[in-house]
Amino acid sequence: MTAAAWSPSGSNMQPWRAYVVTGGALAEVKKRAGERLAAGDPWDEAEYEQYPPTLKSPYRERRAAFGEQRYGALGIPREDLEARQRAASANWNCFGAPAALFCYIDRDMCAPQWADVGMYLQSVMLLLRAEGLHSCPQMAWAKFHASVAEVLSPPDELMLFCGMSIGFEDATADPARTGRAPLQETVTFLDRR
Numbered sequence: 001m002t003a004a005a006w007s008p009s010g011s012n013m014q015p016w017r018a019y020v021v022t023g024g025a026l027a028e029v030k031k032r033a034g035e036r037l038a039a040g041d042p043w044d045e046a047e048y049e050q051y052p053p054t055l056k057s058p059y060r061e062r063r064a065a066f067g068e069q070r071y072g073a074l075g076i077p078r079e080d081l082e083a084r085q086r087a088a089s090a091n092w093n094c095f096g097a098p099a100a101l102f103c104y105i106d107r108d109m110c111a112p113q114w115a116d117v118g119m120y121l122q123s124v125m126l127l128l129r130a131e132g133l134h135s136c137p138q139m140a141w142a143k144f145h146a147s148v149a150e151v152l153s154p155p156d157e158l159m160l161f162c163g164m165s166i167g168f169e170d171a172t173a174d175p176a177r178t179g180r181a182p183l184q185e186t187v188t189f190l191d192r193r
Ligand SMILES: Cc1cc2nc3c(=O)[nH]c(=O)nc-3n(C[C@H](O)[C@H](O)[C@H](O)COP(=O)(O)O)c2cc1C
Pocket: 066, 091, 136, 137, 138, 139, 140, 141, 162, 177, 178, 179
């Protein structure tokens, strides 16, 4: 976390606020979320829009391909919504991970500061790899932000961007990876004099 704190940010504002949660505190967060899932509680009111209301091409297709790859690797067919939901609910158990990071951002911040927070989280994730650890950033936790706040007691001016599960890789899990768009879809090289 000391190294990740050196992530760049516009005007060096460092607009991230992270809580690293383990042991009894994480067990309590998981328990509260698990109880709400079991009770069929609705998600908390969204504090930010996770995706545009209508996804245009090519994002729509990429998102659909992601679903196929992720759930396909778990052997869950497209039409089995219940199995998909069950698999998604593993988010709120942090996929069994023993540590989590909950990342907040001040409500007053603008788009560039959200990008700063993304860079910070990527720094954390890469540094975790250097320690032999794996991680999964999770917007899913924003859906239960009130339960997380009950345990973490963040100041009111902060909003939960995402959680992040942290632990060692489950080497028995299907190694199938999500793909990436061909480079020419996301990068343009120009070299003019
Ligand atoms: C900001 C952010 C939020 C994410 N939220 C979730 C999540 O809630 N649950 C999850 O399982 N994965 C989540 N992911 C992981 C993405 O689904 C994953 O990075 C993407 O599908 C590509 O897969 P890969 O990173 O394994 O190659 C998130 C990633 C980012 C960057």
